[in-house]
Amino acid sequence: MGKRKKTPSKSSQPSSIKSQAMTDANALKLTRCHTEEYDSQLQQKVDAVKALIPQAKDAAWEVHASPKTAFRLRCNFQVWHEAEGEKLHYVMYDGDNEKRTPLRVVDFPRGCAETQRLMPLVLDALRGDDVLRDKCHEVRFHTTLRGSSVVVLVYNRPIDNDKNWKTKAEKLAKELKVVLVGRSSKFRITLNGDAPRVREKLRIAGKDVNLYQLEGEFSQPNGRVCEKMVTWAARGGVRASSPHNAVDAQVERTQSSKNDLLELYCGNGNFTIPMSRNFRKVLATEVSKANTECARENLTANQVKNVQFARLNAKETADALQPDARPFKRLTEAAVDLSSLKLETLFVDPPRAGLEPAAIGLARSFDTVVYVSCNPETLADDVEQLSHTHDITHAAVFDQFPYTRHCEAGVLLKKRSGVDLSTVPEPRAREKKKSKRYAGKRKGKGKGGGQAKKGKVEEAASGGDSGCAVS
Numbered sequence: 084m085g086k087r088k089k090t091p092s093k094s095s096q097p098s099s100i101k102s103q104a105m106t107d108a109n110a111l112k113l114t115r116c117h118t119e120e121y122d123s124q125l126q127q128k129v130d131a132v133k134a135l136i137p138q139a140k141d142a143a144w145e146v147h148a149s150p151k152t153a154f155r156l157r158c159n160f161q162v163w164h165e166a167e168g169e170k171l172h173y174v175m176y177d178g179d180n181e182k183r184t185p186l187r188v189v190d191f192p193r194g195c196a197e198t199q200r201l202m203p204l205v206l207d208a209l210r211g212d213d214v215l216r217d218k219c220h221e222v223r224f225h226t227t228l229r230g231s232s233v234v235v236l237v238y239n240r241p242i243d244n245d246k247n248w249k250t251k252a253e254k255l256a257k258e259l260k261v262v263l264v265g266r267s268s269k270f271r272i273t274l275n276g277d278a279p280r281v282r283e284k285l286r287i288a289g290k291d292v293n294l295y296q297l298e299g300e301f302s303q304p305n306g307r308v309c310e311k312m313v314t315w316a317a318r319g320g321v322r323a324s325s326p327h328n329a330v331d332a333q334v335e336r337t338q339s340s341k342n343d344l345l346e347l348y349c350g351n352g353n354f355t356i357p358m359s360r361n362f363r364k365v366l367a368t369e370v371s372k373a374n375t376e377c378a379r380e381n382l383t384a385n386q387v388k389n390v391q392f393a394r395l396n397a398k399e400t401a402d403a404l405q406p407d408a409r410p411f412k413r414l415t416e417a418a419v420d421l422s423s424l425k426l427e428t429l430f431v432d433p434p435r436a437g438l439e440p441a442a443i444g445l446a447r448s449f450d451t452v453v454y455v456s457c458n459p460e461t462l463a464d465d466v467e468q469l470s471h472t473h474d475i476t477h478a479a480v481f482d483q484f485p486y487t488r489h490c491e492a493g494v495l496l497k498k499r500s501g502v503d504l505s506t507v508p509e510p511r512a513r514e515k516k517k518s519k520r521y522a523g524k525r526k527g528k529g530k531g532g533g534q535a536k537k538g539k540v541e542e543a544a545s546g547g548d549s550g551c552a553v554s
């Protein structure tokens with residue numbers, strides 16, 4: 084048995100929360116599902132997005148709601164150790180509270196059923212075992228619609244050589260029937276699984292898509308809304324139940340496409356694989372090495388043959404596509420022959436920061452741009468830059484983050500004929516400013532495996548992020 088501490092050590096407890104009392108009542112507003120307010124809150128978001136994007140006033144709009152409860156597939160909670168070692172709670176932070184008061188989370192109805200099942204079991208296991216509990220400062224849950232789960236225990240002490248911890252953690256993982264990941268500074272171990280990942284099955288336009296999602300890499304946090312977003316994008320911006328003529332129009336746009344798709348920011352292939360059905364060939368790029376490899380595994384899992392993934396960031400992709408571009412080793416390694424591609428449709432789902440200037444410049448050369456965004460403010464800014472060349476024909480709001488100010492939005496842009504690109508202003512870099520209406524406050528030092536990632540805990544647990552920041 085490990086050494087029991089009567090009081091939490093300095094390193095296991097962020098100093099900013101030590102002197103403050105926990106407030107269960109305030110926690111409720113971050114954890115409850117006020118279902119009676121759901122519809123009006125969603126309408127406010129829709130109105131706000133429409134106001135931000137006046138270029139879409141004549142577009143065909145869709146609104147895709149979330150399940151009102153149990154919608155969240157990823158959530159992180161900081162662990163609060165009270166004076167007596169075994170008295171533990173999950174806590175989260177109110178993003179609007181400058182003093183960062185820790186709020187005790189008793190339950191989390193926004194989390195999916197599997198997370199709700201696991202939360203008390205993990206807490207009980209930590210309470211009941213000195214070794215598992217010692218300096219465990221955060222618990223992360225990553226689950227899927229098909230019920231596969233990773234539980235991550237994050238420690239403020241080295242666990243790499245702690246055999247006792249490993250034995251106990253492995254036993255816990257088996258009892259809970261989860262993959263368990265232990266993290267401490269510069270160390271990660273996976274127990275009860277072949278890799279730190281979960282398996283997801285999404286239903287997209289009448290077909291199943293099987294995906295691995297990696298722990299610590301981006302994946303969409305609201306599975307049901309994710310299915311709606313991917314379906315919308317794969318259909319080229321038209322709902323299945325739309326009137327027949329709209330579906331015909333969409334078929335014209337993408338499904339009978341004999342041309343090729345370029346995707347930037349592709350992550351694990353979440354959109355790529357379903358969208359690939361509509362194209363002859365697809366080139367999809369992503370900055371994360373781990374997610375690029377995961378995307379390739381996902382291709383195999385779905386027996387998709389017309390997609391190539393390459394680990395390039397958005398600027399590198401734009402550079403590689405310039406007529407006088409230098410050869411990119413990572414494209415050659417991925418056996419990508421750019422000259423064989425006829426790229427006419429671009430799909431982007433960037434992080435909250437939106438498109439960088441190189442990506443805006445690239446987008447202007449595409450006939451069709453499908454743009455999904457977790458930050459309507461940067462989307463609006465990018466749409467303004469694309470409005471010199473493109474018109475919005477379809478737009479949508481996806482309520483990925485119920486009971487928060489945040490939502491996801493999508494637009495489908497069509498290039499106007501006869502635009503002289505030489506008359507269009509150069510793409511500009513965005514001013515770095517704090518987003519007022521949508522962005523959650525980001526604080527804390529965010530050191531990996533060490534001091535608590537306060538900003539991330541707040542965002543992920545309150546549903547206020549896209550999940551992009553989870554590392």
Ligand SMILES: C[S@@+](CC[C@H](N)C(=O)[O-])C[C@H]1O[C@@H](n2cnc3c(N)ncnc32)[C@H](O)[C@@H]1O
Pocket residue numbers: 301302303347348349350351352353354368369370371374395396397398432433434435457549551
């Ligand atoms: C909002 S996520 C979307 C991922 C994917 N579309 C999905 O649905 O899972 C944004 C992705 O962009 C990647 N990313 C961030 N910055 C990038 C950059 N400069 N160039 C390319 N990819 C980037 C992140 O690793 C992340 O996978």
